[in-house]
Amino acid sequence: MKSGLLANWFALKALLDLGLKPAGTVQLHSTIEEESGGAGGALTCLEEGYVTDGFVTTEPHSLNVTVSHTGVMYFRVSVYGKTAHASRTQDGVNAIGKMYPIYHALQQLEETRAEDVQFELYQRGSDKQSVNLNIGTFQAGDWASNVAGKATIECRIGFIPGETREQIRDLVEKTILDTVQDDEWLRKHPPQIEWYGWTTEAWYQDPNDDYVQEFLQTAKDVLDTNDVQIIGRTGGNDARFTQYYDRPGIGFGPIGSGAHSPDEYVEIDSVLKTANVLANHILEWTAKDFKHDSN
Numbered sequence: 001m002k003s004g005l006l007a008n009w010f011a012l013k014a015l016l017d018l019g020l021k022p023a024g025t026v027q028l029h030s031t032i033e034e035e036s037g038g039a040g041g042a043l044t045c046l047e048e049g050y051v052t053d054g055f056v057t058t059e060p061h062s063l064n065v066t067v068s069h070t071g072v073m074y075f076r077v078s079v080y081g082k083t084a085h086a087s088r089t090q091d092g093v094n095a096i097g098k099m100y101p102i103y104h105a106l107q108q109l110e111e112t113r114a115e116d117v118q119f120e121l122y123q124r125g126s127d128k129q130s131v132n133l134n135i136g137t138f139q140a141g142d143w144a145s146n147v148a149g150k151a152t153i154e155c156r157i158g159f160i161p162g163e164t165r166e167q168i169r170d171l172v173e174k175t176i177l178d179t180v181q182d183d184e185w186l187r188k189h190p191p192q193i194e195w196y197g198w199t200t201e202a203w204y205q206d207p208n209d210d211y212v213q214e215f216l217q218t219a220k221d222v223l224d225t226n227d228v229q230i231i232g233r234t235g236g237n238d239a240r241f242t243q244y245y246d247r248p249g250i251g252f253g254p255i256g257s258g259a260h261s262p263d264e265y266v267e268i269d270s271v272l273k274t275a276n277v278l279a280n281h282i283l284e285w286t287a288k289d290f291k292h293d294s295n
Helices: 002-017 042-047 086-091 095-116 120-125 165-182 184-188 210-223 238-245 268-290
Strands: 055-057 065-069 071-080 133-140 150-159 192-200 230-233 249-251
Touching (some): 002 268, 042 238, 055 238, 065 210, 120 230, 150 165, 165 184, 165 192, 210 249, 238 249
Parallel strands (some): 055 249, 065 230
Antiparallel strands (some): 065 249, 071 150, 133 150
């Protein structure tokens, strides 16, 4: 994300250093909280009135134009066993073991949805898989000399346009509760399911909107290629907020890989290309908008 911020900053700096002034108003925002929903960052800027006729988030990816991302929901599953001393394990019920069937059921749900649920834009932009279900944390027990009395997993599930949060919630809960029916302990002590944190419907920006098409053409011209594509992604970004203000929004950023891993990186040359596209887009779009007495 820092690479995108630098591309934004240098796009404006280059224009100013060259003495080129945009015909309309340009806003550069640097915000927080994109990874946790964006409410305290991009959304707050929009709520405070910083609304423009076009919006670009420079999320690193592939020098393609992103117009959609999956819906996202977080959920937590807790299983309760029975604590006992490690010398009397027969007196306890280990919550770790009771969590395993739920873990495997959720893994199977991801595999099934990856096969059955498809959305062309996501397949094009996210390596041919449209939806994911990730089990991100597993916490259990409190001491090697205790039978674990509680186990908790935290998960993220994605979904495509046309699916709703209610449908996804029902699907996950049914998967979990159906799984535990074969276990007498879990039937009597059902797992607790909590929906928390980030929750958003899938975002879809009309790719035929004038703003999207003009940005796309600028990118093709500047990069001297027709290979710039309209894509969707299975990771969220802040461009989705523009739909609530009747404004177009897109994502466009440097080429990168390894997101959320120790070797996350972007290609430096692509950061320069991003800045070049943005600088040209600023000049072309604001000149067009200015003729219509708009910012």
